[in-house]
Amino acid sequence: MKRGRRIRSIAVGLLAVGLLAVFVYLFVSSPSQRSSDGRCGAVAVHIQAHQGGDPLFLSPEGILDELTHHGMVLKGRPLDSIDLRGIERILSSLSVYERVEAFVAPSSSTLQIRLREKHPLFIVQDRTGKSYYVTEGRGTIAVRQGFATYLPIVSGELDLPYATSDVYDLMVALRRDSDLVDYFGQVYVDASEGIVLIPRIGRTRVIIGKTTDWAEKLRKWRIFASSVLPRRGMDAFAYVNLDYAGQIVARDRYGVQGFGRDEEGELVRLDATSVSPEPTTPEPAKVTPTLAPRPEPRPAPRPEPHPKESTAPKEKARQEKPAPPKPQSGKPQGAKSSTTKPTPTPRPASKPHKASTPTKPPTNQSKKK
Known part of the structure; x- marks a missing residue:
């Protein structure tokens, strides 16, 4: 009898300790994580990209704006009135996510939205x-x-x-x-x-x-x-x-x-004159001669007076006429040149003189003299 009572008391003690632990857990955890009035305190959006890093299409703020555009105002709303399936349907219609999940964690006032992007x-x-x-x-x-x-x-x-x-x-x-x-x-x-x-x-x-x-x-x-x-x-x-x-x-x-x-874009060989040869030895550049600066003009010295020359020799030289050139024959050299008599220039007709008395021929007496 005593042994059965001892076992029964031990079982009751263990059950009481278990119930006490459950009450302590509920008392400690529930007030800190769950809103007292059952409303949504926050919305957490997690986007998983294909290779990690930042999202490719919409940011978490863009997700909330998209839900607000469809009339889904979440923060401050009673949790039991939020259409979780409607949130998933709206985000899946964007066709950029291959998986969409919306849920509320037990004993929590935070709405969780998890998305996985397509690649x-x-x-x-x-x-x-x-x-x-x-x-x-x-x-x-x-x-x-x-x-x-x-x-x-x-x-x-x-x-x-x-x-x-x-x-x-x-x-x-x-x-x-x-x-x-x-x-x-x-x-x-x-x-x-x-x-x-x-x-x-x-x-x-x-x-x-x-x-x-x-x-x-x-x-x-x-x-x-x-x-x-x-x-x-x-x-x-x-x-x-x-x-x-x-x-x-x-x-x-x-x-x-x-x-x-060429005009059609085909490759053609250029002429020899149009092809520039490979540079060998550079030729000296041509130097353009520059004119020396002109000296400043100086005042010309006054000419000294010279004695006047006599004009007699000049007048004499003017009076002398040059001799006419000798006519050249057109015959070749070595042939006897025939001298041609110059053609007498006609003299102007003079006035007729009075007939003079013919002189007598000389006599013998004049011969003797």
Whole structure:
């Protein structure tokens, strides 16, 4: 009997200690964490990004603004009147979250909202002008105002099926390559050339083409970028075409020495006169002679008076006429030149003189004398 009473008293004591511990726990924890009137004291929003860090689309404040826009005022509202399923439905309609949870922790006045973002890979602007995100798993998200993410942009002649098939495979291959994950900032789809990649640094267009052997083409670009670009420069080529099997075709941006571009853009050889030879020995520069400065004019000395010369010799020289030149014959040298008599100049007719008496011929007497 005594033994049974002892066991019964021990069991009652243990039960009393347990009940006391429960009452103490409720008394200590409940007043500090639960509002006395049962209202929402705070809202905690937790957003899980794909690789950690800051959210890509909406911040926690943006989540609360989105709920307020739909009429969900949470803080200060009675907890039993909050539509938790309505909160999840509103946030899931944004299509940027793959998981949404809203709940109130036991013995707490804080509303918990937990979200997990989808993983967007790139932004698409198709030929119709529509824009959307392509996420991991080939999903899409409509672009709306308030969303801002730093992602590559794919534009040009493409539609949704092509963006979620061939273009998606190329972007996944770029993300898996540690050297090229952030190398290209824009992707353009051309109707004739196919996919063209635009790097973030430089202006060289990398033509990938239309065939889908992306891994081989990216391997050729890594070889070209590591061996040629460091020697020639990031902007040395207008484009690099990787769409040829076993080779790389590149076009020099500034042309090859001795060649030029015609009106159609074809490479042609220039004339020998238009090609500038390689510089050898620099020629001395031509020096343009400069005129010496003119001396300042000095006053001319006054001429001294000279004695007057007699004018008689000058008058005599004027009176003398030069002798007429001898006529030269036109016959060759050695032939006898015949002297021609000068033609007598006609004298002016003089007045007729009176007939003079003819003189008598001399007589013999005059001969004797």
